[in-house]
Amino acid sequence: METVLFIGLVFPEPTSSAAGTRILQLISLYKDLGYKVIFASTAQKTENSFDLSSIDVVEYAIELNHASFDDFVLKIDPVMVVFDRFISEEQFGWRVATTCPKAIRILDSEDLHCLRYARHTAVKKNMVFEIKNLVEEPLALREIASIYRSDLTLIISEFEIEVLQNVFKIDKTLLYYLPIFYSNKVQTRAYEDRKNFVFIGNFLHEPNYDAVLQLKMIWKDIRKELPNINLNVYGAYVSPKINQLNNEKEGFCIRGRASCVYDVLEESKVLLAPLRFGAGIKGKLLEAMVVNTPSITTSIGVEGISSIGYWNGYVADNMKDFIEKSITLYREKEIWEESCKKGEKIILEKFKKELYKSLFKEFILKLKKGINSHRNQNFIGKLLSQNQFASTKYMSKWIEEKSKK
Structure with a gap:
């Protein structure tokens, strides 16, 4: 059975936020498609963290800026790694690419952080936000770079796909629309x-x-x-x-x-x-x-x-x-x-799961078969992975070496 590794910013808390629900839905989707799922995070579990073992998902605690992660990911040898938000990709994407270069790297954006931050800034300054000004948001540089470094980014909002294509000129082959799933309750209070x-x-x-x-x-x-x-x-x-x-x-x-x-x-x-x-x-x-x-x-x-x-x-x-x-x-x-x-x-x-499950399965199979061609078409992604642009990689390695002393 092939393995999909999730690297979470935190362990999922579905009772705390829609983000926790989203991650659990993705895990369920991959399990439905026949994959073994492992979930790893640097965060501490809380009393509100979902018990992933109850759905047959193995949990691992991983360390940031530590070579032990390289040994861990090499041992489990995942065919895909799903990063929970771009910060996780910044922290571990380069290690996955180096240790398991064949593994498909998928970013789950949750939402466009740069869009949220830019709108917040506009509110604080009592300004009217214009979408064209999004390129001026400092966080956009990091988030868009993360999208380019990934083989695929899952987007939950069609509006945000339009933003990424029209404002940042990201090719549609790097983006995949997959919303949060919901089903109507049959009977509700009058x-x-x-x-x-x-x-x-x-x-x-x-x-x-x-x-x-x-x-x-x-x-x-x-x-x-x-x-x-x-x-x-x-x-x-x-x-x-x-x-x-x-x-x-x-x-x-x-x-x-x-x-x-x-x-x-x-x-x-x-x-x-x-x-x-x-x-x-x-x-x-x-x-x-x-x-x-x-x-x-x-x-x-x-x-x-x-x-x-x-x-x-x-x-x-x-x-x-x-x-x-x-x-x-x-x-x-x-x-x-x-x-x-x-x-x-x-x-x-x-928003019903049935609308997306089979299409996602077909897309993932196609991506696995054509991953080399897919990566060759993403020239900017290859460019950003080169050493002179890999600041997060070398900062991490510096911290790793410093901690040994």
Whole structure:
């Protein structure tokens, strides 16, 4: 049985973020295709880390800037190595290429970090973000270089594929669209059986913290029209600055980590997600669709999922509209139910695993057979792998030697 090695930035935490869900889905996909999967990370496991052994995946702790990784990867001899985000590729990609040159190197981007950072910078400076300015984001140099060094990069958002092709001129043969998978729940709570608004998100992720601050600013206006209704804020890694926003009397309730995301979404009437920056696709919005919970979000939230004109709720980019649409969607049963139908259709037509599994298998088989030709066509990738451009490689080797003394 051939082996696929995953190198994770952290061990997957599916109850903490959509990123953890994504990695587990990729692991499951490779196992479905008949591969043995090994997962390795430099990070410490936490109480929220998924037990990979429960799905027959072997876990390894690896060291950064240490030759022991070379021995490890040589021993397991993977046919493919999947890097969880570009930082993992920076740290270990050159070691894989040197020790196991035949192994196909696949980068799972999760989201375009440079896009998220550039948008965040624009928000902090109170500037209008333009996609053409993305080339000025310092992080783009590292992330795009990582994409070129990899044989293939998995992208979860069609919008981001367009950005990579149009802004950075990356050839389409280096990119593969593979979203997060979801399936509609067959039966969900009716409008009458739900109450309150909800927000959910990992608070290590800056866009989520910013969104909660936006909600805090507008909540009094919403509650003035909907007295006795609460906004329940759930999320992993709640910090003191998040807890300070808690005000039970005003109905702004910080609840902490949700034991089951789908349960707290399904018992709520509407999800509020005023996201001002970010990238990729937003797991919370798709998870809400799974259990027929309509949402109010921004054009950033919709991106990569659907069009602004077709959403399971409303899209509002200014706070006045956001407040009005939140109240309308909460009050109006007919609009609420119509929104649910739109969410079901979005999931069914774009995010079911069955839409992608066989196509991915065919693509991977084709890539394995033609990897030499594929690499020869990626001249920039070969160029960036040359010694004079391999700064991360030599910094790592310097640290390795220094630690021996």
